[in-house]
Amino acid sequence: MLDEAVLDWEKRWRKAVLPFAALAVLGESPKHGYALATSLRDLLGAAAPEGTLYPLLNGFERDGLTVAEWAIQETGPARKTYALTDRGRTVLKQGVERWAVFSTSLEGLIE
Amino acid sequence: MTRWTELTDANARAAFAAYFAKVDRALAALPRAEAEEIKRELEQHALDAVSEAGDAQAALAQLGDPDDFLSDLVADKLRARAARTFSPVDVAAALARSAGAGLAGLALSTLVGLGYVVAAFSIVMGATKLFDPDGAGVYRLPDGRIFVGFGETLGGVDVMGIWFSPLAIAAGALIYLALTWAFGRATFLKVAKR
Numbered sequence: 001m002l003d004e005a006v007l008d009w010e011k012r013w014r015k016a017v018l019p020f021a022a023l024a025v026l027g028e029s030p031k032h033g034y035a036l037a038t039s040l041r042d043l044l045g046a047a048a049p050e051g052t053l054y055p056l057l058n059g060f061e062r063d064g065l066t067v068a069e070w071a072i073q074e075t076g077p078a079r080k081t082y083a084l085t086d087r088g089r090t091v092l093k094q095g096v097e098r099w100a101v102f103s104t105s106l107e108g109l110i111e
Numbered sequence: 112m113t114r115w116t117e118l119t120d121a122n123a124r125a126a127f128a129a130y131f132a133k134v135d136r137a138l139a140a141l142p143r144a145e146a147e148e149i150k151r152e153l154e155q156h157a158l159d160a161v162s163e164a165g166d167a168q169a170a171l172a173q174l175g176d177p178d179d180f181l182s183d184l185v186a187d188k189l190r191a192r193a194a195r196t197f198s199p200v201d202v203a204a205a206l207a208r209s210a211g212a213g214l215a216g217l218a219l220s221t222l223v224g225l226g227y228v229v230a231a232f233s234i235v236m237g238a239t240k241l242f243d244p245d246g247a248g249v250y251r252l253p254d255g256r257i258f259v260g261f262g263e264t265l266g267g268v269d270v271m272g273i274w275f276s277p278l279a280i281a282a283g284a285l286i287y288l289a290l291t292w293a294f295g296r297a298t299f300l301k302v303a304k305r
Contacts (some may be wrong), residue, residue, distance in 0.1 A: 022258035032155075032158065033152055033155075033156050034155065034156045034159040037156065038163075046173075048175075049172045049174060049175025049176070049179070049180060050156065050160075050173055050175065051153065051156075051176075051177065051179075051180035051181070052173050052175060052180045054149065054152065054153070054180065054184055055180060055181075055182075055183040055184040055187060058184055058187055059187065060186065062187070063189055076113070077113035077155060079152075079155060080148070080151075080152050110236070
C-alpha cells in the first residue's frame with residue numbers, strides 16, 4: 001500500500017507533465033480532443049478532468065505550437081483536429097532534450 | 112452520432128441537457144460562433160466517451176465541471192480578443208472575466224487595471240494641459256522636488272511647458288497599447304483538481 005504522500009506526489013507529477021505529454025502525443029500524429037484525451041489517459045492515467053485539455057489546446061494554438069482545423073471524416077461528424085506547427089515541433093524537441101537532462105540527473109540521485 | 116439530442120436513453124439526454132446548459136452559461140461571454148465551436152467540440156468529446164463507456168453520467172464526469180475548465184478558456188479568449196481589437200470595451204470584458212478566474216487571474220487583472228489607471232491619468236493630464244496650460248504638468252518645486260499632476264503648482268516651475276501635453280498623451284496611449292498586448296499573451300492555465 002502506497003503512502004498518501006507518494007500518491008500525492010504522483011498526482012502532481014502527472015498534472016505537471018500534462019502540457020509536455022500532450023504536445024508529445026500530438027507530435028506522433030494530429031489528433032482531435034477525444035483521441036488526445038484517450039492517449040493521455042493511457043499514458044498518465046486520469047491526471048485531470050479531460051475538459052482541462054481544451055484550455056491547454058487553446059493555449060497551444062494561441063502560442064503558435066499547434067494549428068487546428070475541422071477535418072471531415074469518412075464516417076461520423078467533422079472533428080476539430082490539432083497538429084503541431086514547425087514551432088511546436090521545435091518546442092517539443094527542446095522539451096525532450098531538457099527532459100532527458102532532468103531525468104538523467106534525477107536517476108543519478110536515486111540509483 | 113453527432114448531437115446529444117440523438118441519444119435514445121432519456122436519462123442520458125437529461126444529463127447532457129443539464130451539462131450543456133451549464134456549458135452555454137459558461138461560454139455566454141464569447142461571440143456566438145466561437146462559443147458554438149467550443150460547444151460542438153465538447154459535445155463530440157462527450158459523445159465519443161459515451162460510445163466507449165456506455166454511461167452518460169460517467170462520460171460527463173470524466174470531462175469535468177464546465178465552470179472549472181471553461182472559465183480559464185473564456186478568460187484566455189477574451190484577453191486574446193482585447194489584444195486583437197485594442198477596444199476599451201473588449202479590454203474591460205477581459206479584465207472582468209480574468210478577475211473572476213481564480214487568484215492568479217485576480218492578481219493579473221488588478222495589476223493590469225492599475226496600469227490602465229496610470230495610462231488614463233497620463234492621457235487626461237495631457238488633454239487638460241491643452242485646454243488649461245496651468246492645469247497640469249511637470250513642475251520643479253521650490254525645494255527641488257519634481258511634481259507631476261493636476262491643479263496647484265505649489266509655486267513650482269513648469270519644466271516641460273506645452274510639450275507635456277503631446278508627450279503625456281503619447282505615453283498614456285503607449286502604456287495602453289503595450290499593456291493590452293501583454294495582457295493578451297498572459298496565461299495562467301490551471302489544471303483542475305479531480
